[in-house]
Amino acid sequence: MNTASSMHRRPVQRLVSWLVLAAVLVIVVVFRQQLGLNAELLERLKTNFTNNFIVDQRWRWLLSGLGQTILITVFAVALGVVIGLSIALIKVLEHNGKKLFFLTRFANLYLTVIRGTPVVVQLLIIYYVIFGSVNISKVLVASLAFGINSGAYVAEIIRAGILAVDRGQMEAGRSLGLTYSVAMRRIVLPQAIKNILPALFNELITLLKETAVAGYIAVADLTRSGDMIRSRTFDAFMPLLAVALIYLLIVMMLTRLMARVERRLRRSDHR
Amino acid sequence: MITVKGLEKRFGDNLVLNQIDAQIEMGEKIVVVGPSGSGKSTFLRCINRLDEPTAGEIWVENELITDPACDINRVRQKMGMVFQHFNLFPHLTVGGNITMAPLHLGLYKADGARKRALELLDRVGLADRIDDYPVRLSGGQKQRVAIARALAMNPKIMLFDEPTSALDPEMIGEVLDVMTELAREGMTMMVVTHEMGFARKIASRVMFIDDGVIAEAAPPAELFDHPKNPRTKAFLSKVLPH
Numbered sequence: 001m002n003t004a005s006s007m008h009r010r011p012v013q014r015l016v017s018w019l020v021l022a023a024v025l026v027i028v029v030v031f032r033q034q035l036g037l038n039a040e041l042l043e044r045l046k047t048n049f050t051n052n053f054i055v056d057q058r059w060r061w062l063l064s065g066l067g068q069t070i071l072i073t074v075f076a077v078a079l080g081v082v083i084g085l086s087i088a089l090i091k092v093l094e095h096n097g098k099k100l101f102f103l104t105r106f107a108n109l110y111l112t113v114i115r116g117t118p119v120v121v122q123l124l125i126i127y128y129v130i131f132g133s134v135n136i137s138k139v140l141v142a143s144l145a146f147g148i149n150s151g152a153y154v155a156e157i158i159r160a161g162i163l164a165v166d167r168g169q170m171e172a173g174r175s176l177g178l179t180y181s182v183a184m185r186r187i188v189l190p191q192a193i194k195n196i197l198p199a200l201f202n203e204l205i206t207l208l209k210e211t212a213v214a215g216y217i218a219v220a221d222l223t224r225s226g227d228m229i230r231s232r233t234f235d236a237f238m239p240l241l242a243v244a245l246i247y248l249l250i251v252m253m254l255t256r257l258m259a260r261v262e263r264r265l266r267r268s269d270h271r
Numbered sequence: 272m273i274t275v276k277g278l279e280k281r282f283g284d285n286l287v288l289n290q291i292d293a294q295i296e297m298g299e300k301i302v303v304v305g306p307s308g309s310g311k312s313t314f315l316r317c318i319n320r321l322d323e324p325t326a327g328e329i330w331v332e333n334e335l336i337t338d339p340a341c342d343i344n345r346v347r348q349k350m351g352m353v354f355q356h357f358n359l360f361p362h363l364t365v366g367g368n369i370t371m372a373p374l375h376l377g378l379y380k381a382d383g384a385r386k387r388a389l390e391l392l393d394r395v396g397l398a399d400r401i402d403d404y405p406v407r408l409s410g411g412q413k414q415r416v417a418i419a420r421a422l423a424m425n426p427k428i429m430l431f432d433e434p435t436s437a438l439d440p441e442m443i444g445e446v447l448d449v450m451t452e453l454a455r456e457g458m459t460m461m462v463v464t465h466e467m468g469f470a471r472k473i474a475s476r477v478m479f480i481d482d483g484v485i486a487e488a489a490p491p492a493e494l495f496d497h498p499k500n501p502r503t504k505a506f507l508s509k510v511l512p513h
Binding site: 166168169171172173174175176177178179182186187190191 | 319321344345347348350351352354356358359360361362371372375376417420421424
């Protein structure tokens, strides 16, 4: 029922936002003198734009930087989900009174260390200490570092999602003679997904932005590329604003996608 | 069929069941009553080891199920359980709820399973709801589906853990009717409940549990009308209509 009304509302909202944008443009054009938007300034902006993005085809730096950022994020998310699911299952098994000996200790150590130290420091340690004497792709190192980091947060998301499923569900499954792992896979996890997915999406967005520190180990990601343009042109405004806008656009797109997925998940609640 | 010897259950320092001995024969209908917190639900949950006993022995059909080497999953297949809060699987249809475990454990093939689900649903009066999701059902309907789900495993004994306690009063009757019918068909049953009228009607024996021990066990006419233990008398004077 909610979906029906929002479907009616959306074109109206879109119209309003276009109207606001048009009004702003009109005001800018009419009051350009008062705003100091004279021909000279416009000319300067145009030159800056050309210098920062067109000369040397510098826009390509941003493009390849964006590619690296996306590559690192996708690999890191995949690794993070694998690690996170494993650690979460260890924690849930422990919660359910199974004895796992060193595994729980390892999981707790991992969670404590990863969540207790800054991701930049982890990145530097993995690059300079762990792989210090090995010749290895920086993008791979960054993917590993962000994946290992993200795994700790994903583990908490998945663990909380599983524990939020009523324990009667597991008991009902076990009372029918299903094993713990079958009841977990066929009964608990399908319900936990609903709790997990929105938070996991959020983690993806966070991770995308966190990879901006990959430049610390000289990966030419989006942020580093913008900064490289700045160091060439000695103009900070244009390249950094462009970088910020690109991040913003991607995050907005992901947020929209998440809203759509969430709506679909909710729909199955009252079928 | 079931023999319990010296059963003890502790939660931490809290002794919930203290040296319970009991014998349940095939076809018996045991109704367990007692004040809340007396350990009656724990007693029931120990019998299929949803709660692990801390000491004592439980034998089911001459098999020691408290033995760590015992395959409890196989034993549970012949012990159906119905919960206070139904615990239907919300992500599966009514039919899916009933057929999921039997299909997974290889009791039926897919088409046979649906036919069996329809039969069972017909028995609890809900055959037309087979493709609905549990969220569409009332509490009484949910509990009747839960009973059908437990029956789908062809259990030899059914355990009921306060099956009507979470229901609105007008829905209690429909669930008790299904249980009465089941009792009449000869199912071995163990029921924890506060429905004394139901106990009087179907029980072969009523066990009164208080403070972790079976204070008194007797056929309903005897236990309700001529209780011997003063604690039974005190309890009954509170719950029976005056």
